[in-house]
Amino acid sequence: MKIDVTALCAGQPQPFNGAEMSAIDKRPLAGTVAIRSFGLAGDMVADTEHHGGPDMAVHHYPRDHYAEWDAWLGGHDVLSRPAAFGENIVAEGLTEDAVHIGDRFRLGSALLEVSQPRKPCWKIEHHFGRKGMVARIAKQHNCGWYYRVIEEGAAQAGDTLERVEIGHAVWSVAHVFAKFYDPAHKPTREECEQLAALPRLSDDLRGEARARL
Numbered sequence: 001m002k003i004d005v006t007a008l009c010a011g012q013p014q015p016f017n018g019a020e021m022s023a024i025d026k027r028p029l030a031g032t033v034a035i036r037s038f039g040l041a042g043d044m045v046a047d048t049e050h051h052g053g054p055d056m057a058v059h060h061y062p063r064d065h066y067a068e069w070d071a072w073l074g075g076h077d078v079l080s081r082p083a084a085f086g087e088n089i090v091a092e093g094l095t096e097d098a099v100h101i102g103d104r105f106r107l108g109s110a111l112l113e114v115s116q117p118r119k120p121c122w123k124i125e126h127h128f129g130r131k132g133m134v135a136r137i138a139k140q141h142n143c144g145w146y147y148r149v150i151e152e153g154a155a156q157a158g159d160t161l162e163r164v165e166i167g168h169a170v171w172s173v174a175h176v177f178a179k180f181y182d183p184a185h186k187p188t189r190e191e192c193e194q195l196a197a198l199p200r201l202s203d204d205l206r207g208e209a210r211a212r213l
Contacts, residue, residue, distance in 0.1 A: 001094065001098075001162070001163040002160050002161070002162040002163070003091050003092065003093035003094050003160065003161050004091065004093075004158070004159075004160055004161075005089055005090065005091045005107065005155070005157060005158070005159050005160065005161050006063075006082070006090050006091060006092075006157060006158075007028040007029075007082040007083070007090035007157050008028065008029050008033045008040060008088060008089065008090070008155060008156065008157055009026035009027055009028050009029065009040075009043075009082055009083040009087065009088055009089075009090060010026055010027070010029055010033075010040050010041075010042040010043035010044075010088065011023040011024065011025050011026035011027065011043060011044070011083075011086070012042075012044050013044055013045070016123070016126065017123075017126055022123055022127075023043070023044055023045055023086070024085075024086035024123055024124075024127050025086070025127070026043070026083040026086055026087070026088065027081075027082075027083070028082050028083075028090075028157065029042060029157075031156060032108075032154050032155070032156045033154060033155055033156060034152075034153075034154050035058070035107065035108070035110040035112075035149060035152060035153055035154060035155060036057075036149065036152050037054055037057060037148075037149045037152060038052070038053075038054070038057055039052070039057040039058055039088065039149075040058065040088050043088060054148050054149070055115045055116060055146065055148050055202035055203060055204065056115070056116070056146040056148075056202070057146070057147060057148055057149050058088045058089065058112060058146065058147040058148075058149065059086065059087045059088045059089070059118060059144060059145075059146055059147075060087055060088070060089040060091070060094075060144055060145055060146075060147065061083075061084075061085040061086070061087035061118070061144035062091070062092065062094060062095045062096070062142070062144065063090060063091060063092040064092050064093070064094075064095050065095075065142045066079050066084065068142075069084075072136065073128065073130060076128060076130075078127065078128055085124065085144060086124075086127070087144060089107075089161065091161055094161070095142075095174075096117070096141055096142065096143060096144075096145065096172060096173040096174035096177065097141075097172055097173075097174045098172070099114055099145060099172060099173045100114065100166060100167045100168055100169055100170075100171055100172050100173065101114055101115070101116070101167055101168045101171045101172075101173065101176055101198060101200055101201050102114060102165075102166075102167020102168045102171075102198075102199070102200030102201075103163055103165065103166055103167045104150065104163070104164050104165040104167065105147070105161050105162060105163050105164065106161075106162045106164050107153075107155045107159060107160075107161050107162075108153055108154050108155025108156065108159045109151075109153030109154055109155070110149060110151060110152060110153030110154065110155060111149070111150040111151035111153070111164075112147035112148070112149060112150065113147060113148050113149075113150050113167070113200060114145055114146070114147055114167060114173065114200075115145075115146050115147060115148045115200065115201070115202045116145065116146050116176070116201060116202040116204070116205050117143045117144070117145050117146075117173050117174075117176055117177035117180070117181075118143050118144040118145060118146060119143070119180075119181060120133070120134045120137040120138065120143060120181075121134065122134065124137075138181050138182050138183070139182065139184075141174040141177050141178055141182065143173070143174075143177045143181075145173045146202070148202075167200050168198055168200060168201075171194075171195075171198060171201075176195070176201070176205070179191055179195065180205065180208065187209075187212065189213060192209045192210075192212045192213050193209075193213065195209035196209040196210040196213065
């Protein structure tokens, strides 16, 4: 599987909600972008307790979902931006049902590995100025995902994102997200055991799965 990347985006922490800072407002980067173990050069996180680190180095939110969001929101200026959901990779043609934990993708000279779904939080709703988005993501499983960086490298807009290895094929991003965040799909004990032992799942989610046993 191979898709075109239309933009690589980064942001710096900015005032967001009173004293709260956020780097969700990301903008396209020009030219060749270094991809390091901590993420894209020039990209930072404000909340280091809940974001960032090797397992959340690069964020991908499918542009495939934008049209449905536009209809649900009744139109929104934020959706006209390349990275409306704070994603680093802007691309269409790859969604949560078709991506698995541990899948590896080549982007430019970098090698990325899917590590976990993105957990939605209040900052998305504040960014759009609309309540109900987190609940909709929990129900629809249109969450996006994170990559860890297996091999550092560089890429630019116009490069392809090519899957070179399928990881844990039973556990798509959508499936894992549902088990952790959708109350209608609570995991069984056996599923928690499987998730806790999933080698390429992020440390945080494996720990959460163990805590549920």
